[in-house]
Amino acid sequence: MEIVSYTPVTRSWRNTFLRLLFGxxxxxxxxxxxxxRPDPAGILIALLCVLMCVAVIWAAIANSYTGACPTCGAVQKAVGGMHRCGNCLAYGEIVERQYRQMQPDCVLNAPLFAALIPEPCYMPKLCTGCGMTSTRSERLRIIRTEFAFDLEVPFCDLHRGTAELGSEIAEGRKHPNIPVLRVASYRFYREFLKLNGRGVE
Ligand SMILES: [Zn+2]
Ligand SMILES: [Zn+2]
Incomplete structure (x- = not known):
């Protein structure tokens, strides 16, 4: 494992308190x-309330830290678990009160590294599952109200299902729903950003 840099995080008591209050x-x-309303509809909504309660209490405990991105130094609020820096787009992980850079060769069990799909879009010749040289590609499709397109995404012989197309809500845009490519390999993610002019580091 490569040594990665890290910064300390501190609990944001304001976020923690607000989320607990919502809980x-x-x-x-x-x-x-x-x-x-002890009828089925009332019970169903009550169950949803309980689920929301658990979700916000979890967020209050695990996702209410504030810390500087270990890659670019930009202060990030309400971080916890895995976090994408809003400034440099590098991913980091909050572990034991440290905001750590991702290992460059990190591979997740699911495609969770999400990159905005630019127009035009250039693909690195790397597998989205392991970050090694790609040997083939698959055509993925996304259909939403705001956009619909196909995209050729690279894989090696061993991996499939390690990339998917999705969408994210982007604040301050006219059309807030934006298309993203989600992949499992951090090496692929970084190369994708670099090739498309949105480099990490
Ligand atoms: Zn950053
Ligand atoms: Zn692979």
Whole structure:
């Protein structure tokens, strides 16, 4: 394993508190619904409230840190788990109160490294699953209201299903739903950004 740099993170008590407060509100709404509307629809909404309660309490505990990106130094708020820097687009991981750079050869079990698909789009000749030289490509398709297109995505002989097309909500845009390519290999992700002029580092 290569040595990667890291920065310390601190808990944002404001985010933690706000999220816990939302958790309590969802829990109270769930309990109230069970009493006020004990029919199937009411119980279903109450269950959804409980799920939301668990999700925000989890976010309060695990995703309420503030720290500087170990790659570019930009301060990132509400980080936890795996995080993509909003400034340099490098991914990092929050582990034991440290914001660590991803290992350059890191490969995830699922395609979770998400890169905006530019127009035109250039593909590195690397497998999206392992980051080694690609030997073939597959045509992936995405259909949304705002856009629909096919994209040839590279793989090696061993990997398939290690890339997918999806969309993300981008703030401050006229059409906030933007297409992204999600891959499992961090090496591929970085090369993809570099080739398309949005390099990490
Ligand atoms: Zn950064
Ligand atoms: Zn591969």
């Amino acid at each position: 309590v509100i969802f829990a109270a709404a769930g309990v109230l619904l069970v009493f006020l």
